[in-house]
Amino acid sequence: MSLEIVNVYQSLLGIYGDQGNGKVLLKRAQWRGIDATLTQVEPGQPLPDTGDIFLLGGGEDGAQTSAVRALKADGGLHRAVDRGAVVFAVCAGYQVLGHSFGVGDADELREGLGLLDVTTTRGPKRAVGEVLHRWTAPGAQAGDDAWLTGFENHGGYTHLGADATPLARREIGVGNADDGTEGAVQGKVVGTYPHGPILPRNPALADWLLQLALDHELDPLPSPEHDALRRDRLAAVRR
Numbered sequence: 001m002s003l004e005i006v007n008v009y010q011s012l013l014g015i016y017g018d019q020g021n022g023k024v025l026l027k028r029a030q031w032r033g034i035d036a037t038l039t040q041v042e043p044g045q046p047l048p049d050t051g052d053i054f055l056l057g058g059g060e061d062g063a064q065t066s067a068v069r070a071l072k073a074d075g076g077l078h079r080a081v082d083r084g085a086v087v088f089a090v091c092a093g094y095q096v097l098g099h100s101f102g103v104g105d106a107d108e109l110r111e112g113l114g115l116l117d118v119t120t121t122r123g124p125k126r127a128v129g130e131v132l133h134r135w136t137a138p139g140a141q142a143g144d145d146a147w148l149t150g151f152e153n154h155g156g157y158t159h160l161g162a163d164a165t166p167l168a169r170r171e172i173g174v175g176n177a178d179d180g181t182e183g184a185v186q187g188k189v190v191g192t193y194p195h196g197p198i199l200p201r202n203p204a205l206a207d208w209l210l211q212l213a214l215d216h217e218l219d220p221l222p223s224p225e226h227d228a229l230r231r232d233r234l235a236a237v238r239r
């Protein structure tokens with residue numbers, strides 16, 4: 001069994017250490033004996049048509065505009081979604097997957113990739129701080145694994161259309177648009193706001209993405225150190 005994970009344009013979409021999401025997926029796959037690889041692709045290089053999971057991270061307004069231009073020219077992300085690959089995108093990456101997003105104080109409209117039924121416009125106040133969300137979308141885990149922690153830092157507020165389902169219910173923070181929802185799921189395309197990076201802080205979410213890509217259930221991977229770290233982060237955000 002093999003798995004190709006692709007970090008997309010981390011020079012543009014990789015602030016706040018979001019490239020760590022790829023390392024977590026790689027390790028959690030390898031620890032289960034899966035022959036996994038992590039590839040870095042930068043603008044100008046083609047996205048591999050063999051990728052199973054594509055990862056996009058956070059970025060500045062200008063960088064996300066450049067990323068969308070390069071991704072449209074490449075076309076590989078659309079092909080990936082058409083053949084059933086997983087796309088997991090954080091913050092700016094999440095916004096560029098939508099139909100459109102606004103940039104700068106003037107909220108200038110930019111066309112997105114249209115891979116998620118969401119649109120993003122500037123919100124009334126920048127969303128900054130530690131967040132806590134309750135995972136509710138398909139694949140949501142029970143018990144403590146359903147709590148998603150991370151931190152958000154975004155000026156754009158994202159509104160979901162009928163084809164997208166919220167990933168989670170907002171408990172603490174702004175989430176999508178201060179409307180009680182966080183993130184979006186549409187088929188195997190998943191967008192969310194939290195950095196951290198989010199996957200080391202929420203290993204159950206990482207395992208769900210692996211299962212989506214591999215199309216089968218994975219056995220749990222007990223890790224007392226990670227459980228302790230998670231308990232710490234959950235207690236900190238609740239304080």
Ligand SMILES: NC(=O)CC[C@H](N)C(=O)O
Pocket residue numbers: 057058059060061064090091092093153154155156157
């Ligand atoms: N942290 C980010 O990725 C920021 C995304 C976007 N530039 C915004 O401010 O909304």
